[in-house]
Amino acid sequence: MDTAEVRQKVLDIIADVALDDDLSDLDDSVALREQLDLDSMDFLDIVMELKKRHKIEVPQEDYPQLASMQSCVDYLTPKFNQ
Amino acid sequence: MEKYDAIIIGAGMSGMAAAIRLAMFDKKVIVLERHYELGGLNSFYKRGKRNLDVGLHALTNFAPKKTPGKPLTKLLKQLRLPYETFKINEQKGSQIVFPDHTLNFNNEIEFFISEIEKEFPDQVEGFRQLLHKIENYNETALDNEYLPAKEVVRHFITNESLLEMIFCPLLIYGSAWENDMDFSQFVIMFKSIFLEGFCRSEGGVRTIISSLKERMDAVGAELQMKTGVKEIISKDNHVVGVLTEKDEEIHAPLILSCTGFPETLKLTGLEEKLPRTGAMSFTETILFLKEKPVDLGQDSSIIFYNNRPHYQYQKSESYYDHESAVLCFSNNFNTDDYDEGIARVTFIANYDQWKKLERKEYVAKKKDVLQDSIAILKNHLPKWDGQFEFKDVFSPTTITRYTSRFGGAVYGSPDKTRDGRTPIDGLVIMGTDQGFLGIIGSILSGISMANYHGLQS
Ligand SMILES: Cc1cc2nc3c(=O)[nH]c(=O)nc-3n(C[C@H](O)[C@H](O)[C@H](O)COP(=O)(O)OP(=O)(O)OC[C@H]3O[C@@H](n4cnc5c(N)ncnc54)[C@H](O)[C@@H]3O)c2cc1C
Numbered sequence: 001m002d003t004a005e006v007r008q009k010v011l012d013i014i015a016d017v018a019l020d021d022d023l024s025d026l027d028d029s030v031a032l033r034e035q036l037d038l039d040s041m042d043f044l045d046i047v048m049e050l051k052k053r054h055k056i057e058v059p060q061e062d063y064p065q066l067a068s069m070q071s072c073v074d075y076l077t078p079k080f081n082q
Numbered sequence: 083m084e085k086y087d088a089i090i091i092g093a094g095m096s097g098m099a100a101a102i103r104l105a106m107f108d109k110k111v112i113v114l115e116r117h118y119e120l121g122g123l124n125s126f127y128k129r130g131k132r133n134l135d136v137g138l139h140a141l142t143n144f145a146p147k148k149t150p151g152k153p154l155t156k157l158l159k160q161l162r163l164p165y166e167t168f169k170i171n172e173q174k175g176s177q178i179v180f181p182d183h184t185l186n187f188n189n190e191i192e193f194f195i196s197e198i199e200k201e202f203p204d205q206v207e208g209f210r211q212l213l214h215k216i217e218n219y220n221e222t223a224l225d226n227e228y229l230p231a232k233e234v235v236r237h238f239i240t241n242e243s244l245l246e247m248i249f250c251p252l253l254i255y256g257s258a259w260e261n262d263m264d265f266s267q268f269v270i271m272f273k274s275i276f277l278e279g280f281c282r283s284e285g286g287v288r289t290i291i292s293s294l295k296e297r298m299d300a301v302g303a304e305l306q307m308k309t310g311v312k313e314i315i316s317k318d319n320h321v322v323g324v325l326t327e328k329d330e331e332i333h334a335p336l337i338l339s340c341t342g343f344p345e346t347l348k349l350t351g352l353e354e355k356l357p358r359t360g361a362m363s364f365t366e367t368i369l370f371l372k373e374k375p376v377d378l379g380q381d382s383s384i385i386f387y388n389n390r391p392h393y394q395y396q397k398s399e400s401y402y403d404h405e406s407a408v409l410c411f412s413n414n415f416n417t418d419d420y421d422e423g424i425a426r427v428t429f430i431a432n433y434d435q436w437k438k439l440e441r442k443e444y445v446a447k448k449k450d451v452l453q454d455s456i457a458i459l460k461n462h463l464p465k466w467d468g469q470f471e472f473k474d475v476f477s478p479t480t481i482t483r484y485t486s487r488f489g490g491a492v493y494g495s496p497d498k499t500r501d502g503r504t505p506i507d508g509l510v511i512m513g514t515d516q517g518f519l520g521i522i523g524s525i526l527s528g529i530s531m532a533n534y535h536g537l538q539s
Contacts, residue, residue: 019158020148020165037150041160041533048107048537 001080003073009080010072013049017042028069054080084332086110088536089324091311091339091346094122094485095521096513098294099528100338102161104536105303112334113303114326116310121291122340122485123492123514124521129474134368135287136476136484139384139410139426142255142274143522144172144189144281152278153522160529167293171416173280173383178247180388185247189279202244212238216277221269224501231268246393251275251386253395254408254430256519258360258493260396267517274522280383282415290521310486314339314349314509321508324349336508336536340528343495343504343515344488350506357515360491361397363433363478365448367455370472371423375411378423379464385409387458395430401447402431404454409462422471425463427455433478433490448475493519502531510535 001009007028014032015023021036032038038046043063050056056079058066065075088104090097093115104111119125124137145152147165158165175188183201187194191213199206212235220226232245239245249263252271257263263271283289298305306326313325314337323333339346343357375381388406410426429451439447452475456468478490487494494514502510510531513519518527 016162017159019162020155037148037155037159039151039156041156044533044538045160052107 001077003077006077006080007069007073009054010046010069010076013046013053014038017045017049026069028073031067032069032072033067050076056080084112084330086112086332086334088112088336088338089114089332089334091314091324091337091349092116092122092341092513093120093305093307094340094513095124095290095294095524096340096516096518096528096531097122097338098291098298099157099161099525100340100512100532100536101303101305101528102294102297102301103529103532105298105301106162107537109536111303112332113298113305114309114311114324114332115305115307116327116486117484118308120295120307121287123481123487124287125484126286126288126291130472132370132472133286133288134474136366138282138287138521139408139412139428140173140280140282140415141168141170141522142271142278142280142520144170144279153274153526154278157522157525157529160533161294161297161525163293163297169284169289170281171284173282174381174414174416176251176280176384176386177382178250178386180243180247180250180393181391183243183247186382187276189281191277194276198244202241205239205241205244208238208240209244216269216272219266219269221266221273223266226266226500229265230262231265232262234265235268242392246388248272250388250393250395250406251384254386254428256493256523257395258362258491258496258498258514260361261394264498264517270518270523274520282383282412284417284419286412287521294525311341311349313351314346314506316350316506316509319506321506336510338502338510338512338528338531338535340511340513340524342487342491343497343499343511345486346509346511346515347504350509352505357495357497359489360493360495361489362395362493363397363431363481363490364492365402365429365431365451365475365477367427367452368474369425369427369455369459369470371425371466371470373466374413374418374423375425375463376414378466380411380462381414382409382462383411383414385462387462398430398432400432401435402429402451402454404429404458406430407455407458409459425459427458429454431478431490433482436477436479436490444477444479448477451475451477502535 087109310327408428481490498517512531513524
């Protein structure tokens with residue numbers, strides 16, 4: 001799976017978790033938290049959705065890797081391809 | 083025998099919310115509800131052709147769409163419900179009416195401050211400092227100590243009349259303690275009523291319940307109505323499952339209950355040292371009028387009325403106390419979806435007294451409640467002739483009959499369990515007796531208890 005596809009998968013999850021947010025002009029290099037209404041409870045949902053939809057486990061110490069879209073894609077692409 | 087990941091006892095607001103959260107993440111969940119309708123303390127019913135809500139005066143915690151980090155937007159997000167689902171309308175404005183002062187408030191705190199300035203000019207500075215403390219307080223921390231709120235607030239508000247006026251709506255909309263409340267609970271209620279404010283779902287509580295039910299179905303949470311739990315089974319101090327009133331045994335390693343703290347522990351067979359039964363119960367009179375309240379001279383959404391020199395929030399000595407009341411005019415929200423005028427009157431009541439009444443006396447006592455409700459309403463609906471199209475009155479014993487709450491205690495036990503834990507591992511209390519009540523509060527409680535005990539561990 002290439003990075004564009006991984007980005008889309010992550011975007012799909014965020015779109016469900018942050019239902020009322022507009023994702024069309026998301027800046028991939030900026031923290032998601034600064035652009036969207038996401039708190040720690042919501043990040044947990046993102047982690048749980050990754051597990052539920054893609055069987056990808058994110059251990060707690062790796063949560064900071066999910067800070068921005070770019071860091072999500074960097075961190076998750078190898079996991080999607082395992 | 084059926085095995086589940088989690089059993090939820092009670093389809094109250096918190097029970098339905100918890101079921102959604104757990105089922106969303108593929109937990110096998112079943113909700114067991116004794117009654118034939120969903121919603122618990124805030125259910126609905128029909129009389130004649132009219133739709134009635136048991137509880138709904140107003141939703142607290144109004145927040146506009148996309149307001150980050152507020153209870154309402156948070157809970158919608160956690161349940162994956164779009165903002166529009168609850169069809170929310172803001173209040174027109176409410177009043178606190180005491181013998182010597184009246185304070186108006188709406189969902190803008192500055193307006194309330196201007197009202198305080200008019201009635202209690204020397205208290206404004208203190209009120210602003212109190213506000214600062216409240217805004218910076220983490221009221222939902224699970225390890226907060228219990229602190230009597232009036233003691234804390236007296237450092238800021240030195241006028242007892244104003245103090246009582248501020249406490250009145252907060253106590254009667256959410257305190258299991260008499261005459262005071264825990265400071266965290268005070269902050270929760272203050273934010274939800276004075277900072278965020280009142281609103282209402284178009285269609286009443288049915289709108290909320292049906293959207294929760296739809297979501298439960300969509301994520302695959304099972305539901306069994308008319309299925310009371312008569313026993314919680316445990317072994318070596320860990321839950322095993324439940325035995326229903328239909329003598330069905332259902333097993334799960336996690337049980338979340340919204341039936342109340344003493345009520346739940348009683349089901350485990352514990353007889354001694356049960357948490358206390360709450361003292362606060364109410365009568366409710368619902369009147370349908372030919373004309374709308376605005377046409378009868380009343381445009382407030384809710385009026386907190388007190389006629390005593392000192393406000394009393396305590397179990398009434400007699401059957402009910404008509405020296406104070408909450409009056410609610412459901413039409414007076416931004417959208418009025420009723421054909422008729424509606425007025426609701428709530429009195430503090432005494433469950434034990436009502437419980438003793440024989441059928442005939444009970445009916446007569448409800449007539450007294452009706453007459454006293456009408457008398458108070460007449461003072462607040464200046465153009466009303468006292469005639470109504472339809473009425474219903476319910477009492478503390480009605481509340482127990484339909485919700486199984488001990489003592490008709492609408493706000494549950496004064497003994498709460500903040501982290502939901504009980505003496506039995508895997509048995510969790512949520513909703514009212516976890517310390518979060520009201521519709522918004524109990525939904526949030528169901529979400530956070532499901533996350534904490536069911537998803538994170
Ligand atoms: C008259 C009145 C007015 C109110 N007004 C408002 C208002 O305007 N705004 C607001 O926000 N809130 C209001 N409330 C409060 C609000 O309704 C409650 O705080 C909230 O609904 C509590 O929800 P809960 O999840 O804690 O539990 P509950 O609603 O108590 O749910 C418990 C459920 O468990 C079921 N049950 C009990 N025992 C068993 C058993 N053994 N087996 C199976 N099921 C069982 C019950 O039938 C019930 O459905 C009002 C309440 C009342 C009574």
